[in-house]
Amino acid sequence: MPPLRSSGPVPEAEHPEYAGRYRLGEWLGSGGMGVVRLAASDSGLRLAVKVVHREHAADPEFRARFRQEVSAARRVSGAFTAPVVDADPQAARPWMATLYIDGPTLSERVKRNGPLDAEELRRLGAGLAEALRDIHRAGVVHRDLKPSNVLLAADGPKVIDFGISRPTDSDVRTETGKLIGTPPFMAPEQFQRPRDVGPAADVFAMGAVLVHAATGRGPFDSNSPYVVAYQVVHNEPDLAGVPRELAPLLVRCLAKDPAERPTPEEVMGALRVPGGGAPVTGGDGAGAGSGGAPGSRSGSGPEVGRGGSVAGGGGSPAGRDARVPAQRGPVDDAAVAEEAGRAARAEADRRGAASSGREGARGDTVPWGRRRLVWGAAAVALAAAVAGAVLAVPGFGERGGTRDGGPAVVAAGFRPWAVPLGTAGGGARPPVCAAARDALYCAAPGVKAARLAVADGARAWSVPAAGAAAPGQGAAVVSVGGLVLVVGTGAEAGARLEALDPATGAGRWQAALGTYAQVVPGGDTVLAVHPDGQVRALDAGTGAERWTGRPAARGAQWVGGPDGPLFAAEVAADGATTLVTAVDPADGRVLWRERVRGSLTPVQATGRGLVLLSADADLYTDAVVRLTVAASTDAGSGARTGAGTGSDGRAARRVVTRVALGGPVDQAQAVAEGDTVYVVGSGGSLTAVDLAAGRERWRLGTEAARVSRPVVADGRVLLMAGDGRLLAVDAARGVLVGQTAPRMAGGGRTFVPLLPAPVVVDGKVFAGAPDGVVFAVDPAGW
Structure with missing residues (x-):
């Protein structure tokens, strides 16, 4: 009986050539969430490889679910299940290879x-x-x-x-x-x-x-x-x-x-x-x-047998018992x-x-x-897509400072406010925002981008979204060049990056990304990273191409920050080590490489290095790792000091600090603040890890089943919960010190796939909620 075949044309982007190190062959099937392709292991075993559709690969919630599927399938591999041979739910296009049955x-x-x-x-x-x-x-x-x-x-x-x-x-x-x-x-x-x-x-x-x-x-x-x-x-x-x-x-x-x-x-x-x-x-x-x-x-339609007609339920083969x-x-x-x-x-x-x-x-x-x-108890809930997503740049819109003209300003006598943003029923995806100077820049369903005053939420301008958008690209931010960068999807050209004037919302430049899967901002450079490892670097202010190349191998995960190099982390095929590559954002020059023990995912670029999360065989986070460029006199307690070769041929010293978690964390997100990394997982468990002391400082159950990426400001860890609550935790003591009331969308839909992190400006907190509202609070009294 032949395998499933495509019944029509499929976009080129849905036919990647590789999944990790596996060259993909015959197309076996397709569904709403991905395609299944035939492949072979190095030893000749036939494999069925699931590869996630590009649009779902951009959705953090789907990535979390796929990661849970991989983890569950690995836990139960046995005689009566399809064994998992390999997987990478963190790849630009997540995939899982199982034994072909x-x-x-x-x-x-x-x-x-x-x-x-x-x-x-x-x-x-x-x-x-x-x-x-x-x-x-x-x-x-x-x-x-x-x-x-x-x-x-x-x-x-x-x-x-x-x-x-x-x-x-x-x-x-x-x-x-x-x-x-x-x-x-x-x-x-x-x-x-x-x-x-x-x-x-x-x-x-x-x-x-x-x-x-x-x-x-x-x-x-x-x-x-x-x-x-x-x-x-x-x-x-x-x-x-x-x-x-x-x-x-x-x-x-x-x-x-x-x-x-x-x-x-x-x-x-x-x-x-x-x-x-x-x-x-x-x-x-x-x-x-x-x-x-x-x-x-x-x-996606009714199940029909392949290679034969549909048999009636009353069929009775000869010799059947009563x-x-x-x-x-x-x-x-x-x-x-x-x-x-x-x-x-x-x-x-x-x-x-x-x-x-x-x-x-x-x-x-x-x-x-x-x-x-x-x-949805009485009806099927339909997911509304975000009409626009504004590109995330680590370090912006989190602590109240910007690089394009000084700190943001909140007027004296600030009063809490809440304004709706987006189309009716747009609570399927909350607004995502970031701050720069005296304004918020937000995207929402039906809104490519809008400028709101931080003082009272007044809307200065709003650009409607045209066509479908690329969901789940991340939190909103303003680029170093002072432009609002928006990631969207065109009907024919695929994903595109668009820069808007922050004063008027007018378009300044745009670049077609085609099938590039990762969009990674860092400093005044924006990277478009193709699944095959090809990188295209654009000037964030002008959109001009700075360089192209392959500084890291296929499947590497990239991260950048407002200062310093870009980092790529590539996990080895056996999952035992990860190769970290530091790249100069100006010209793509490799600054140094370091191989670090463990299967690591980059989280945040810091002033001198990189913070990563280590995963065990079941893809649960089990440790926090920091890789820093060290002077010859640096010798951190419990840290491993190594040396690698920079692009100038001279030896460079790196220090690897690893702190094991007290228990595994599923679907972890993290943020670093100084020597402390705050790790949050599914179920709302929040852990503070002290890298200098080499231990956990505290662990708190927030009682929120889903939370956003944490943000640290003014001695508090801030998170958004799935029901629209803003949670504030004392960063030193690990105690919940305040929360807002839930803000859920009306009607039957009570779930959102994307939880954007809150934004902090001069101690005031701004967030997008599932009811489609952008709200502002002053947590000083908590």
Whole structure:
């Protein structure tokens, strides 16, 4: 059975030549979030490589979710899952390589050949139960087990796609008021108590998958997803056509109460096949030739078997055992839908009232073309795209100072204010802002950029956004040259960089970025970094090209600052070391290189060096690392001193300081202030790491499920929470000293994928909230 093929033209940017060190070959499949390509390891193993679409690679929230998927898939790699061979969720185009599984999905197998017989069903169930046992032992709940996520390989079924899975010990919870999954295979608690979903939900899904395998349909069927949701919660499953000897076990798996369901070990015991037996395969002689790419089996439309017609659910191969007769009568879809709609509206009202005062956790992105429904209790929530994003430059808009004319000024007698910015319903992405002199420059849905007075929020000018924008490019800032730099996306030219006059908003220059993935500002230079390592450096004031070249290898992550060199960090193929390259922003000259132990991600350029975060094998941050250029007399306690060669051929001394964290941090963000680095992770854990003393100073749970990158000003660590609260933590003591009230968007949407960091000007704090408002507060009284 041939692999999935493209049904039409795909932009050139969606066909990268490499993912890390793997040369990509045959196109296996595509979905809303990325493409799947065939590749090979150095030893000749065939791999299925997922590569994220360019627009999603620019979204920090999707990157965080993809990182969690990679982490979960690595934790559960075993006999009944597709092993992860390599991955780089930090790359310009994040990717993950898994072992290529040669076999169809269960959905395709049933559609092509009809339902499984009793013995096939027993072997499938035993394999799925063993897979769930291993997944749960690794501390992961899959949450989206369904026929299209089960591959039928020659040696048994494989469970794939951990895109919405989460660790059982994670602080991450489903977004308030939303349910995530595929309704016919979701457990009742996923509709009723999404924050409390545990391993038993996977057992329920396994029961529904086995009913589908036995009958060609699910135990709860309707053309309306809302009716399906009602049936899952209130109705008994329809087991007509299920082999009699397996029906009691499936009834237990489909119990409404999670406590009444069997464990995977109990299911394995009940389905054990005496003397073994051949595994369930694709039905074509072990599925030879099928495109068994993990995560690429279905498009965004209805699932249709490849290479054959859709089989009816009532197909009955010869020799099939007796089946259970229908256990319920016909359903009046209209009446049930009306009742389900009333219940859903009531639940939406209840959740909306409750969510106004508490933090919403992360929602889901629909990965790899599978049709998941992200429920907003009564309706599907649609994400509104940001109409413009203004480029982030580290060190600007954070401490109240600028490089283009002195410190920003806030008038005496400052009073808090709040002004809406952007199109109606634009709370899908909060405004992002930065300060320069006496103005804020902000971008929002429908607004490319706007200038607001810091004193009262009065709008001096606003430039509407034309067409789609590149989401999630970062926080807003004003360039060193005194221009407002905006990253957007054109219909044909791809991403572009545009400079606006700060006084009038008029365009001064623009540059097409094409397929360049990373845009990295540093000093008065802006870099456009292509995935193949090619770098194009532009003058921030004029847009003129300064230099081009490849100072670092493919896949390097770049960071720059207002002063000093640009830095590129390239993790070795084995993840054991990272090569850091310092580059002169004026001419692209390599100043020095240093290889540092660990898999490191650059965070912030400092006056003399670079701060990085170290990741373990599961991509959790486990240490903070600082690399500084040291004088010969420097000798930091606990630091490693090394030497490298600069471009002038003379030896240069670098000091590497590493401080281990007291516990792993997931999806870490950080900011450095002097010798202290403040690290925040998913779940809102905030840690202060003293690099001079070589230890953690304090650790605080903010009780916010999602927070922005931290900002340090006037002795406080400031963060934005996902519900629009501004949090202030005493930087010395690690104590929460104040917070604002939540500012959520109206209606059913309570989740935003991008949380911009707040901006500080002379002690006053400015931030964009999910309700589409830019607000200003004076935290002096906290």
